[in-house]
Amino acid sequence: MPITKTDYIWMDGELVNWDDANVHVLTHSLHYGCGVFEGIRAYATDQGAGVFRLTDHVNRLFDSAKIFMMEIPFSRAQLVDAVKQTVKANNLTECYIRPLVYLGYGEMGLLTLNSEVKVSIAVWPWGAYLGEEGLEKGVRVKISSWQRHDPNAMPPAAKGTGMYINSSMAKAEALKCGYDEAVLLSPQGYVSECTGENIFVFRNDRLVTPPVSAGALQGITQASVMAIARDLGVEVEWANLLRSDLYLADEAFLCGTAAEVVPIGSVDDRQVGDGTPGPVTRKIQETYKAAVRGHVDRYRPWVEHV
Numbered sequence: 269m270p271i272t273k274t275d276y277i278w279m280d281g282e283l284v285n286w287d288d289a290n291v292h293v294l295t296h297s298l299h300y301g302c303g304v305f306e307g308i309r310a311y312a313t314d315q316g317a318g319v320f321r322l323t324d325h326v327n328r329l330f331d332s333a334k335i336f337m338m339e340i341p342f343s344r345a346q347l348v349d350a351v352k353q354t355v356k357a358n359n360l361t362e363c364y365i366r367p368l369v370y371l372g373y374g375e376m377g378l379l380t381l382n383s384e385v386k387v388s389i390a391v392w393p394w395g396a397y398l399g400e401e402g403l404e405k406g407v408r409v410k411i412s413s414w415q416r417h418d419p420n421a422m423p424p425a426a427k428g429t430g431m432y433i434n435s436s437m438a439k440a441e442a443l444k445c446g447y448d449e450a451v452l453l454s455p456q457g458y459v460s461e462c463t464g465e466n467i468f469v470f471r472n473d474r475l476v477t478p479p480v481s482a483g484a485l486q487g488i489t490q491a492s493v494m495a496i497a498r499d500l501g502v503e504v505e506w507a508n509l510l511r512s513d514l515y516l517a518d519e520a521f522l523c524g525t526a527a528e529v530v531p532i533g534s535v536d537d538r539q540v541g542d543g544t545p546g547p548v549t550r551k552i553q554e555t556y557k558a559a560v561r562g563h564v565d566r567y568r569p570w571v572e573h574v
Contacts, residue, residue, distance in 0.1 A: 269394065269395075269397070271392055272392045272393045272394070273286055273392070274286060274358040274360070274363075274390075274391060274392050274393075275357065275358050275359075276354065276357045276358055277289035277354070277388060277389065277390045277391075278350050278351075278353065278354045278388060278389040278390075279386075279387075279388045279389075280341075280386055280387055280388070281342070281350075283353070283354065283357055289388065289390070291370075291372070291373070291386075292372075292373040294373050294376065295370065295371070295372055295373050296370075296371035296372065296373070296374075296375055296376065296380070296383045297370035297371045297372075297429065299376070300371075300378065300380075300430070301428075301429055301430020301431075301433070302336060302338075302370075302371055302380050302428070302429070302430060303338075303368060303369055303370035303371065303428065303429035303430070304329060304332035304333050304336060304338065304368075304369045304426060304427055304428055304429065305329070305332075305366060305367060305368045305369070305427060305429055306325045306326070306328065306329045306365075306366070306367045306427065307325075307364065307365070307366060307464075307524070307525040307526050308320070308321075308322060308325045308351065308364070308365035308366075308367070308525060309362075309363070309364055309365065309525050309526075309560070310355050310360065310361070310362060310363050310365060310391070310574065311361075311362055311560045311561045311562075311571075312361040312362050312561065313561050313562040313563075313571060313573065314562065315562070315573050316361060316573060316574060317355050317356070317360060317361045317362070317363075317573070317574040318560075318561070318562055318571035318572065318573045318574065319351060319352065319355065319365065319571070319572045319573075319574065320525075320560045320570060320571060320572075321488050321492065321570050321572075322348055322351055322352075322572040323344070323348055323572065324488050324491075325367075325488060325525075326344050326347050326348050326351075326367070327344065328427065328486075328488065329347070329367055329369065329427075330344060331425070331426070332369075332425075332426040332427045332428060333369055333385075335423050335425060335426040335428075336380070336426060336428060337380065337381065338369060338371070338380070338385050339385055340369055340385060340387060341385055341387070342387060347367065347387070347389075348572070350389055351365055351367065351389055351391075352572075352574045354389045354390075354391050355391050355574050356574050358391055360391060360393065362393065363391045363392055363393055363394065364391065364392060364393070364394035364525075364526065365389065365390075365391050366389070366390045366391070367387070367388070367389045368387070368388045368389075368390075368429075369385060369386070369387050370385075370386050370387075370388075370429070371383035371384070371385060371386070372384040372385070372386040394526070396527075396528070397464075397524075397526035397527040397528075398448060398449065398527050398530050399448075402448060402530050402531075403528065403529075403530055403531075403553075404545075405531070405533065405544070405545070406530070406531035406532055406533030406534075406540075406543070406544065406545055407447075407448035407449055407522075407530055407531070407532060407533060408446075408447045408448050408449075408533055408534050408537075409442070409447055409448060409449045409450060409451055409462065409522075409532055409534070409535050409536075410442050410445060410447045410450055410451070410535070410536050411450070411451050411453065411511050411514075411535070411536055412438035412441060412442065412450040412451060412452050412453075412463075413441060414434060414437050414438045414441065414450075414452060415452060415453055415454065415455055416434065416452040416453065416454050416455075416460035416461070416482075416483035416484075417431065417434060417483060418454075418455045418483075419481070419483065422434075424460075424480060424483045424484065424485055425480055425485070425486065427485060432464075434452070435452075435463035435464055436463070438450040438452055438463050439463040439464075442463075449462050449463060449465070449522065450462060450463050451467060451511075451514065451535065452483070453511065454482045454483040455483075456482075457510065458478065458482040458483075458508040458509060458510065459478050459482065459508075459509040459510065459511060459513065459514065460478055460482045460483035460484050461478065461483070461484040461485065462522050462524075464524055464526060464527065465487075465489075465522040465523055465524035465526075465527045465530070466478075466484055466485070466487040466489070466490040466522065466523055466524060467484075467509075467514075467520065467521075467522050467523075467532075468490075468493065468520065468521050468522070468523065469509055469513055469514060469517040469519075469520050470502075470517060470518050470519040470520065470546065470548050470549070471513070471516065471517050471518050471519075472518075473502075473503060474502075474503045474504070474505060475494075475497050475502050475503065475504045475505075475548070476504075476505055476506075476507045476509060476513075477490060477494070477504075477505075477506060477507075478506070478507075478508060478509055479506040479507070479508070482508055482509075487523065487524060488525065489523045489524050489525055489528070489529075489556075490523060490524075492556065492559070492567075492570065493523050493529065493552055493556065495567075496552055496555045496556060496559065496567075497548075497552055499566065500548075500551060500552070500555070502548060502552075511535075511536075514532075514535040514538075514540070515535055515536070515538040515540075517540050517541070518540075518541050518546060519531070519540065519541050519545075519546030519547075519548055519549045520532040520535070520540045520549075521545075521549045521552070521553070523556075528553075528556065528557070528560075529549070529552060529553040529556045529557075531544075531545035531546070531549045531550075531553070533545075559571075
């Protein structure tokens with residue numbers, strides 16, 4: 269999806285013009301893929317732009333950096349403020365936000381410990397990641413031929429830049445085969461997640477999502493959905509799922525910051541339920557859509573106003 273240019277990008281403590289937000293070709297992370305990032309959204313609320321679960325996202329960014337032994341040269345509070353500053357400077361009420369922590373120019377080779385840690389924050393308008401039709405009617409997904417990382421090869425608890433080559437390959441395969449999205453399985457054969465989203469299955473009056481041990485990133489949207497579902501009286505649990513559990517689900521959906529909450533209409537050409545968004549999925553989707561805009565009192569603390 270093309271990026272819409274905005275005015276400023278925050279880089280290492282200051283706002284720079286979009287066209288000047290450059291790095292050297294020998295930047296370490298460009299060569300070895302060692303970096304961590306977040307995807308965050310701001311939404312228009314009755315108090316202006318509100319960033320959804322901003323502090324939680326910044327905390328996960330620091331957790332990812334810790335796993336990769338990257339010392340972020342700013343505090344959590346400084347990065348929370350920097351996100352708000354960048355949204356405000358670009359006069360945006362709704363946008364996607366991309367904080368990136370990477371290893372800069374000056375060192376080369378596989379050792380990362382001596383490289384300077386750099387931080388940038390970019391914001392731009394971004395619509396529905398899987399399309400408006402997908403949000404409304406559901407998407408077609410397939411089980412990818414590519415496996416999710418083994419947790420002892422790549423840590424799925426970290427949102428690492430280079431790790432997403434795995435997702436990119438699965439995504440390209442799915443689109444070339446005529447599907448909207450892919451589901452990756454763990455090396456043990458359990459459902460892990462989609463290429464950039466967590467997945468939920470509703471069957472026998474229970475909502476189930478795969479655990480981190482299956483290779484799934486612990487999602488912030490996922491946590492929000494679980495809280496919303498429980499508040500709606502739906503039983504929710506972490507549990508391993510097989511691909512056949514997707515085929516036999518009464519309802520299924522995926523969720524993530526970029527994608528939001530998207531119904532799944534079919535998996536490997538097996539219709540999920542009756543092929544249309546089910547009542548549980550739809551109610552969670554509607555509640556989430558209202559919550560991110562500060563329209564649900566219970567979830568107002570999730571929205572951090574710019």
